[in-house]
Amino acid sequence: MTKVLIPLAEGFEEIEAITNIDILRRAGLEVETASLGGLAVTGGHDIIIKADKRIDEVNSEDLVGIVLPGGMPGAANLRDDSRVISLIQELAGKEALIAAICAAPIVLEGAGVINNRVATSYPGFEQELESCNYLQDRVVVDGNIITGRGPGVAVEFALKLVDYLVGSKKVEELKATMLTNF
Template identity: 85%
Template sequence: MNKILIPLAEGFEEIEAITNIDILRRAGLEVETASLGDLAVTGGHNIIINADKLIDEVKAQELAGIVLPGGMPGAAHLRDDERIVSLIQELAKREALIAAICAAPIVLEEAGLLSDRVVTSYPGFEEELESCNYLQDRVVVDGNIITGRGPGVAVEFALKLVEYLVDNKKVEELKATMLTNF
């Protein structure tokens, strides 16, 4: 039970999805991607990614967490998919990692997870995040929920996930090998 799921919906933000897949795998974590429809998923900038599996093949009990990339309409597709919402709610019951960047915190709102939580998102989506305490910070951690602002913070966000899932020593290793200075 140490897999991290990154679901891909048509119109996802490629920087956020690929950066998280890459950095989490560099940290030694098992990352699986899953599509809501066809295995070939087109991102918001017409980059096609082949998902590892279909969302119906995902077993929640095998997951240590989920990372939701943003982008529009990708985040809206995730929010409107009952399978994703149900999966997130199941993971929340056992306090697994639930992470969302850019527009994707709207999925967490739909799942009913943000009541009195501290959250951030891409500017403009705070109006859809009515139940949380909204911050404009680049990355926000509130227990098992981690949120990030958008594409420009994708590396910082992914490193925060590594810190949460592994440790700060692994973060420092990655920062050194990737020549990251924040």
């Protein structure tokens, strides 16, 4: 089975985390969540999610990608964690999927993986994304790097991840069963 990691840091955006977990699992992918500290992680709107494991327990060899939810201070907490940065750099070296939505592209900037790539983020974070070619599109795909604007594009973003990892046929199946039209 194909395993995707979604790290959860205190202050993460709940819509972005849960939507990606749900849609990737609907697509038949194995999704593993990992916390930076204890297993109970509180999102930016005080919703507590129990992570599957701690980031130190993640086996990067099992991963085909990483998806970073935004939210603040969640994205800053991910960016400031050397374990997350090292994991992103390792996965980027293997051309694995590297995805970030909302404020989380700042983590990709911190990891140095979006240099001269196209990317997007939540409005206002573009000044922190100095190394990329910034776009204001809802979802931006540049090879193995996928970025999205924010909570309102979470479903569209997750479907792009499915398209990248599984293919357009699965996306069309999901769109039909989920009654979505983009």
